[in-house]
Amino acid sequence: MRLSPKDWQGLTLAAIALIVVACLPLVASGYQLSLGVTVAMYTVLATSWAIFSGPTHYISLATAAFFGVGAYVTGIGITYLPYWALPLIAGVIAAVMAALVGLATLRLSGVYFVIFTLGLAEFLRQVITWGQNISGTKGIYVLTSITEAHIFWQLLGLAALVWLAGWAIGRSRLGFALRIIGDDEVVAKHAGIDTARAKILLFMLPGGVAAMTGAILAPRYVYIEPLIAFTPMLSFQVVIMALLGGTGRLWGPIVGVIPFTFLWEAISRSFPNQTTLLLGIAFLAIVYLLPKGFVGLIESARRRTEGWS
Amino acid sequence: MTPVLSLRGVTKRFGGLTAVNSMDFDVAEHEVLGLIGPNGSGKSTTLNLISGAFPVSAGEITLRGAPITSMPAHLIARRGIARTFQLVRLLPHMTVLDNVRAGAVFGHRRRWGHEADRIAAEMLDKVGLGGRGHLAVGQLTYIDTKRVELARLLAGEPKVLLLDEWLAGLNPTELQDGIALIKRLRDEGRTVILVEHVMDAIRSLCDRCVVMAAGTKIAEGTPAEVLSDATVIRAYLGDDDA
Numbered sequence: 159m160r161l162s163p164k165d166w167q168g169l170t171l172a173a174i175a176l177i178v179v180a181c182l183p184l185v186a187s188g189y190q191l192s193l194g195v196t197v198a199m200y201t202v203l204a205t206s207w208a209i210f211s212g213p214t215h216y217i218s219l220a221t222a223a224f225f226g227v228g229a230y231v232t233g234i235g236i237t238y239l240p241y242w243a244l245p246l247i248a249g250v251i252a253a254v255m256a257a258l259v260g261l262a263t264l265r266l267s268g269v270y271f272v273i274f275t276l277g278l279a280e281f282l283r284q285v286i287t288w289g290q291n292i293s294g295t296k297g298i299y300v301l302t303s304i305t306e307a308h309i310f311w312q313l314l315g316l317a318a319l320v321w322l323a324g325w326a327i328g329r330s331r332l333g334f335a336l337r338i339i340g341d342d343e344v345v346a347k348h349a350g351i352d353t354a355r356a357k358i359l360l361f362m363l364p365g366g367v368a369a370m371t372g373a374i375l376a377p378r379y380v381y382i383e384p385l386i387a388f389t390p391m392l393s394f395q396v397v398i399m400a401l402l403g404g405t406g407r408l409w410g411p412i413v414g415v416i417p418f419t420f421l422w423e424a425i426s427r428s429f430p431n432q433t434t435l436l437l438g439i440a441f442l443a444i445v446y447l448l449p450k451g452f453v454g455l456i457e458s459a460r461r462r463t464e465g466w467s
Numbered sequence: 468m469t470p471v472l473s474l475r476g477v478t479k480r481f482g483g484l485t486a487v488n489s490m491d492f493d494v495a496e497h498e499v500l501g502l503i504g505p506n507g508s509g510k511s512t513t514l515n516l517i518s519g520a521f522p523v524s525a526g527e528i529t530l531r532g533a534p535i536t537s538m539p540a541h542l543i544a545r546r547g548i549a550r551t552f553q554l555v556r557l558l559p560h561m562t563v564l565d566n567v568r569a570g571a572v573f574g575h576r577r578r579w580g581h582e583a584d585r586i587a588a589e590m591l592d593k594v595g596l597g598g599r600g601h602l603a604v605g606q607l608t609y610i611d612t613k614r615v616e617l618a619r620l621l622a623g624e625p626k627v628l629l630l631d632e633w634l635a636g637l638n639p640t641e642l643q644d645g646i647a648l649i650k651r652l653r654d655e656g657r658t659v660i661l662v663e664h665v666m667d668a669i670r671s672l673c674d675r676c677v678v679m680a681a682g683t684k685i686a687e688g689t690p691a692e693v694l695s696d697a698t699v700i701r702a703y704l705g706d707d708d709a
């Protein structure tokens with residue numbers, strides 16, 4: 159892969175930005191750092207979600223399922239294995255799961271896929287609850303010496319990997335294949351693209367990444383139970399943030415994540431009992447008012463200033 | 468010499484309807500075969516079966532002797548059979564060049580990078596759209612969308628082209644351009660199945676014709692032979708759309 163001067167410029171800028179952001183734990187208060195972790199978490203989840211769902215238009219609500227699997231991998235594995243190994247194991251397990259889910263659903267139409275992925279988190283939650291009832295346990299304590307700063311840095315590293323992967327995929331045959339599939343799947347097939355394989359391969363990315371995120375974040379929760387690990391709210395939030403920012407560009411989701419995280423923080427303080435309702439309203443508002451997210455808004459503004467809209 | 472493409476007893480049933488009924492025909496190398504017949508006679512379905520859009524109900528299709536019957540569409544495309552659609556299908560959110568690049572990158576000869584860009588630009592030149600690769604497909608006239616679709620096929624360097632009423636819907640001047648374009652493909656020695664209604668085009672482009680009516684082959688021969696065949700005339704006149 160040859161890199162143009164413009165590519166190098168972009169990569170350098172991204173690296174500098176990353177280093178600056180990595181200094182946050184050194185200067186921020188506990189509360190600020192905690193918000194920083196939340197932003198980093200949603201950035202990783204929404205960006206990896208958009209890498210698959212952006213081009214293919216398959217709306218995945220499986221984020222919570224994979225995130226929960228990751229959290230449980232750490233919860234159970236922490237007694238036996240070093241902490242650093244757990245996100246990797248979680249990532250591999252979830253990527254395999256995603257491949258199986260993809261195999262079962264990605265040949266079907268988008269509607270079946272949405273419902274199946276939503277059901278998956280619920281199914282896993284019920285299975286674990288059932289397992290706990292049988293064994294008589296309730297939740298799992300994850301007691302480690304991992305600090306909020308460690309978690310932040312790991313998530314930042316993961317975010318860098320996700321962006322790098324997204325950037326590489328965007329320039330690859332696989333990325334091109336997915337854009338064609340998103341535009342017209344029939345044409346894609348008759349042009350020689352193995353559409354099922356391409357979709358399954360790419361679906362493994364957000365699956366694996368969500369599980370790694372869950373595995374990294376597990377120590378933050380201290381106590382893990384099914385309702386926390388597999389909360390369906392997470393899946394919806396990720397979709398909303400990615401759509402708010404826009405999925406047409408790799409940097410789109412983070413443009414949605416940052417304002418949403420702060421807004422959400424304020425909402426859940428002021429109206430702790432109406433969060434689900436407000437999430438639904440936010441979703442409808444975005445789909446109606448900003449179908450292409452901030453990215454679409456910025457790009458149409460740019461086109462207008464260039465004078466050919 | 469073994470034919471490039473060969474159909475034996477190919478049949479397709481949709482529920483109670485037999486859309487294609489035991490079709491037999493061969494296409495030789497460098498041949499332009501016209502597949503003609505009234506509307507609803509099963510021409511598009513035949514192309515769909517060859518290109519793997521759906522599986523056959525019975526029969527066998529071979530490409531240079533190798534069976535491709537009911538293979539998934541993408542594998543058939545990779546083996547070198549490229550098709551257009553009766554209603555033009557482009558990639559609506561991509562540029563003209565990317566539409567054609569799709570064929571170069573994923574078709575029969577899978578190319579990448581500068582190689583794919585070069586072929587795509589070459590094919591745009593060939594269909595008369597040179598220098599217009601940057602346009603959005605929404606900005607194109609109807610005939611130009613057809614040209615883009617054809618360029619996408621050619622960019623994959625296929626062995627066989629299946630063109631489904633590629634000339635339909637063109638105005639008289641466009642039609643002349645369209646016929647000239649297909650004639651150039653023919654002169655390059657390409658192997659083509661041409662589903663067509665335009666009689667002038669059939670006469671001037673096809674080496675041989677297979678005539679279908681109600682899913683069945685009713686005649687086969689040179690354009691002059693089949694167009695004067697009594698059964699064929701009856702099939703066309705018996706139908707409103709002759």
Ligand SMILES: Nc1ncnc2c1ncn2[C@@H]1O[C@H](COP(=O)(O)OP(=O)(O)O)[C@@H](O)[C@H]1O
Binds near residue numbers: 504508512
């Ligand atoms: N996917 C399908 N499902 C059901 N019936 C179909 C399908 N495709 C075509 N047919 C039917 O098969 C017959 C032949 O159609 P077609 O091959 O499109 O004819 P032609 O291209 O010669 O006009 C028609 O009666 C049509 O309604």
Ligand SMILES: [Mg+2]
Binds near residue numbers: 510511512553
């Ligand atoms: Mg037809």
